[in-house]
Amino acid sequence: MKDFISIIQTEYLKIWKKKSNVILTILVVLLCIGFGIINHQNASSQKTWRANAQKDLETYTKEYEELLSDKDQNSKAIVDIVSPIYEKAIATTCYALEHNIPYNVNNALQNIYKSTSLLNVVTIILILIAITNFTNEYQFGTIKQLLTTSISRRKWLLSKCMTYVTLTAIFFLLQLISCFFVGFILDGIGSSITLEYKNGTVIEVSIITSLIHQYIMHFIFATVLLFVATYICALTKTTLPAIVATLGIWFGNTVLGNFLGDYKWYKYTPFPHIGLSNYMENGMIKSFDKPMTQSLTIVMIYFISLTLISFYTFQKRDV
Amino acid sequence: MNAIQYKNVKKNIKSKEIIKDVSLEIKTGEVFGLLGPNGAGKTTLMKMTLGLSSISDGEITIFGHSIQKDTKKAVSQIGSLIETPALYPYLTAYDNLKIFANLVHAPKSRIKEVSNLVSLDYALNQKVKGFSLGMKQRLGIAIALLRNPKILILDEPTNGLDPQGVLDLRTYLKKLAKELDIAVIVSSHMLPEMDLLCDRFAIIKSGCIRRVMTIDESHELQGNNEIQFEVDDPNIAAIALSGYKYVIENKRIVLSITREIIPIITEKLVAAKIPIYSITSKDNQLEHFYFQVVNEE
Numbered sequence: 001m002k003d004f005i006s007i008i009q010t011e012y013l014k015i016w017k018k019k020s021n022v023i024l025t026i027l028v029v030l031l032c033i034g035f036g037i038i039n040h041q042n043a044s045s046q047k048t049w050r051a052n053a054q055k056d057l058e059t060y061t062k063e064y065e066e067l068l069s070d071k072d073q074n075s076k077a078i079v080d081i082v083s084p085i086y087e088k089a090i091a092t093t094c095y096a097l098e099h100n101i102p103y104n105v106n107n108a109l110q111n112i113y114k115s116t117s118l119l120n121v122v123t124i125i126l127i128l129i130a131i132t133n134f135t136n137e138y139q140f141g142t143i144k145q146l147l148t149t150s151i152s153r154r155k156w157l158l159s160k161c162m163t164y165v166t167l168t169a170i171f172f173l174l175q176l177i178s179c180f181f182v183g184f185i186l187d188g189i190g191s192s193i194t195l196e197y198k199n200g201t202v203i204e205v206s207i208i209t210s211l212i213h214q215y216i217m218h219f220i221f222a223t224v225l226l227f228v229a230t231y232i233c234a235l236t237k238t239t240l241p242a243i244v245a246t247l248g249i250w251f252g253n254t255v256l257g258n259f260l261g262d263y264k265w266y267k268y269t270p271f272p273h274i275g276l277s278n279y280m281e282n283g284m285i286k287s288f289d290k291p292m293t294q295s296l297t298i299v300m301i302y303f304i305s306l307t308l309i310s311f312y313t314f315q316k317r318d319v
Numbered sequence: 320m321n322a323i324q325y326k327n328v329k330k331n332i333k334s335k336e337i338i339k340d341v342s343l344e345i346k347t348g349e350v351f352g353l354l355g356p357n358g359a360g361k362t363t364l365m366k367m368t369l370g371l372s373s374i375s376d377g378e379i380t381i382f383g384h385s386i387q388k389d390t391k392k393a394v395s396q397i398g399s400l401i402e403t404p405a406l407y408p409y410l411t412a413y414d415n416l417k418i419f420a421n422l423v424h425a426p427k428s429r430i431k432e433v434s435n436l437v438s439l440d441y442a443l444n445q446k447v448k449g450f451s452l453g454m455k456q457r458l459g460i461a462i463a464l465l466r467n468p469k470i471l472i473l474d475e476p477t478n479g480l481d482p483q484g485v486l487d488l489r490t491y492l493k494k495l496a497k498e499l500d501i502a503v504i505v506s507s508h509m510l511p512e513m514d515l516l517c518d519r520f521a522i523i524k525s526g527c528i529r530r531v532m533t534i535d536e537s538h539e540l541q542g543n544n545e546i547q548f549e550v551d552d553p554n555i556a557a558i559a560l561s562g563y564k565y566v567i568e569n570k571r572i573v574l575s576i577t578r579e580i581i582p583i584i585t586e587k588l589v590a591a592k593i594p595i596y597s598i599t600s601k602d603n604q605l606e607h608f609y610f611q612v613v614n615e616e
Contacts, residue, residue, distance in 0.1 A: 002424070010418045017410055141405035145462060148369045149422040150395040318372040 003151050007159035008166065015133055015167065024125045028118075028171060029178050035115045036182030043106035043187070053103040057093040060086055088197040095195055095202035107190025109207045111183025112176060113283075116211070119218040122171050124247070126222060127229050130164045131242045134233035144319055153315045157234060164226040172219060196282040203282075210283040217285060221276055224303060225250060231310035249274060270302045321382075322347045322396075322470050322502035323368060328377035330363060330526070337363050339526040340377070345504060347469070350496045352513045352520035353506040354609055360526040361506040365401055365472050368504075370394050381470065398468030400476060404459025408448035412439060412458050415447060416465065423466040433461040436491060452479030460488070471495065471503045477512055485509075489516045514605035522612045529612050537608045538578055545601030546581055547571040550593050559591035560584065573601065 015021050044052040064086040067079055096103035106114070137143040147153060196205045229246040236242055253271040260266045272278075273295035279286055286292055323345040330338035338360050345351045353361045366372035368379055370390045379386040381393035406415050416430045434440045437457040447455065456479050463471060471492070477485050493516065495501045507513050513520065514534060521531045532540075550556045553572040557565055563584070566573045574584060581598065588595055 003422075006421050006424070010421050013414060013418060014407060014410070017414060019409070136407075140407055141403055142407060143405075144366075144369075144371055144401050145399075145405040145419060146422065147371060148394050148397065148399055149419065150391045151422060152391065316373065318366070 003155055004159050007151065007156060008163050011163040015129060021129050024129060028122055028125060028174060031118055031121060032115065032175055032178035033182050035118055036111050036179060036186060039106050039111050039114050040186040044104050046102060046105060049102050049105050053093050053097055057090065060089045064090065091202050092195045092197055101193060101195065102191055105190065106183060106187040108180050108183035109192050110190065112179040112211060113194060113207050115179045116214045118175055119172065122175055123222040123225060126168055126171055126226060127246055130226050130229050131233055131239055134160060134230060135237065135239045135242065138237045147319055154311060157311060157314050161227050161230050164230060165223050168219060168222045168226060172215060198282050205283065213284045217276055217280055228306060231306050234310045234314040268298065270299060273298045320347045324380045326378045328379055329375045330367060331375040337526050341528050343521060343528060343531060345502050347502050348496050348500045349518040350492055350503045350505065350516055352517035353504060353523060354513060354520055355523035356613060359523045361523055362402060362474055365474055368472060369397060369399055396469045397472060398463035398466055399472040400459040400463045401474045404455040406447045406455060406458060409446065411444050411446055413443040415458060416461060419462045420465050425465045429465055433464045436464065437461045453481055453484050456480055469501055471501055473505045475507055476505060477507055477509055485512060492516060510606040510609055522609060524613055538604050540608065543575045543577055544604060545573055546576055547573045547599050547601055548588065549596040556588060556593050559587050559593060
């Protein structure tokens with residue numbers, strides 16, 4: 001345990017004394033401020049929200065009716081894609097007006113809720129920090145000195161991973177706090193209820209519950225990706241292949257899915273199963289069903305295999 | 320006491336034998352030199368000793384602990400500097416020392432001690448990226464010394480050091496070996512320096528240990544050497560040394576003689592009341608011996 005703490009302490013020293021990492025951290029805070037300002041400008045105030053919601057409802061209804069009345073066969077595909085979006089917007093606006101739930105109003109919690117997509121940007125920043133931190137050991141030659149400190153290679157690799165996990169927690173907390181304060185300063189505390197549209201009905205969702213679900217899932221997702229990034233670094237020793245491979249695993253499905261999605265074997269690759277949409281719905285963790293269990297199993301098989309290969313190679317390899 | 324013992328150590332990479340059946344003992348309190356041309360296997364052997372490189376066959380033990388089976392205990396006795404100094408350029412010298420002190424659980428006071436030892440205390444708050452090669456080398460040595468090692472492995476430690484730095488390092492390494500009973504293993508291409516620094520050495524070529532002997536033994540094996548005596552008038556000295564073959568060069572009389580003859584010649588000159596200002600060897604004896612061994616098939 002003493003060794004673990006020593007390694008994590010030294011890793012933090014290396015991370016925070018590097019200017020580029022400090023700049024990336026400041027960037028996260030600036031992004032939170034930017035998102036907060038945009039959310040504030042796009043939102044209605046407590047006084048005007050009813051009038052704005054009414055106006056929005058009329059616009060959505062008119063646009064939707066026009067869309068449905070278009071008999072052009074070419075538009076059918078577009079209608080199929082766009083319809084659910086209009087249905088959701090109309091239903092939630094109606095619900096908000098009927099139940100007097102402030103619609104499109106920003107506040108501290110709403111600001112955190114609306115900024116959760118930033119967690120993806122933070123995850124990319126964390127991947128860059130982790131990969132640079134790891135490959136620098138090879139670039140500077142410090143890996144030789146580190147591996148002769150009588151700390152086992154297994155423990156050292158695991159400690160690196162644990163550093164990145166704790167760093168993820170710090171960055172996520174930083175985003176949470178930054179978004180909260182920006183929202184609080186611009187719009188105050190406000191309601192903790194948001195509306196979600198599930199299976200054709202509008203449901204009231206506690207923002208806090210949804211945030212807990214989203215932050216937990218993003219944290220697990222980021223942790224898995226950071227472990228993968230660390231493992232790839234241990235195998236390749238260089239920055240570029242590690243970045244390409246990690247981001248490739250994350251975003252691979254958006255490209256590969258179009259070309260290879262029809263092949264039966266594609267569903268056994270990790271690409272279609274890594275995205276959070278497999279595990280989340282309407283801002284909440286999905287209840288276990290067959291596809292989710294299948295995705296989890298496939299991701300776990302690949303993750304465990306990569307873990308074993310990386311640890312074995314790292315322990316046996318000449319430095 | 321044996322600090323390191325190599326027993327029939329071999330290292331193969333693919334089908335190539337990099338280290339061939341090396342058997343060697345290195346004792347505490349001695350400065351041991353590893354000499355050999357580039358690619359001879361010196362660094363590989365040092366890396367194997369540190370557990371950085373695997374061993375294909377044989378065994379390396381550090382104070383009785385096998386590097387393969389009991390790596391943690393074996394490595395915990397060693398301080399090392401392999402190839403170029405491994406440092407974080409964007410950190411200060413102090414932060415670099417702090418990182419490694421933390422990992423070997425050395426107290427903070429040790430940071431000050433080792434930086435004083437390598438005369439780098441004045442630059443502790445400077446970033447390493449602005450350091451000269453000599454300063455980096457000294458910092459690398461300071462890091463190696465952090466854990467108070469019983470064995471010190473230094474690969475080309477004099478690289479980039481100025482003459483004063485080389486002298487300081489030599490004095491310090493000798494002191495470490497003699498006073499603290501530390502085994503110091505050094506590899507270097509600077510043969511005159513190794514001649515002055517080492518107690519014993521091994522010449523390694525193509526992964527094979529060709530010779531292991533003390534510096535004194537190598538001198539004795541040399542046979543005749545060009546020894547020069549600095550005197551006021553070499554022509555008068557030549558009269559005193561009649562019967563010996565000599566050459567006069569400026570204020571020096573140069574004789575090709577064995578080590579044992581040096582005191583006899585000195586005695587003769589003193590008896591003839593000829594003041595001697597210096598006695599030096601024109602050849603570097605270790606260098607001479609090294610090339611003999613390396614060039615033999």
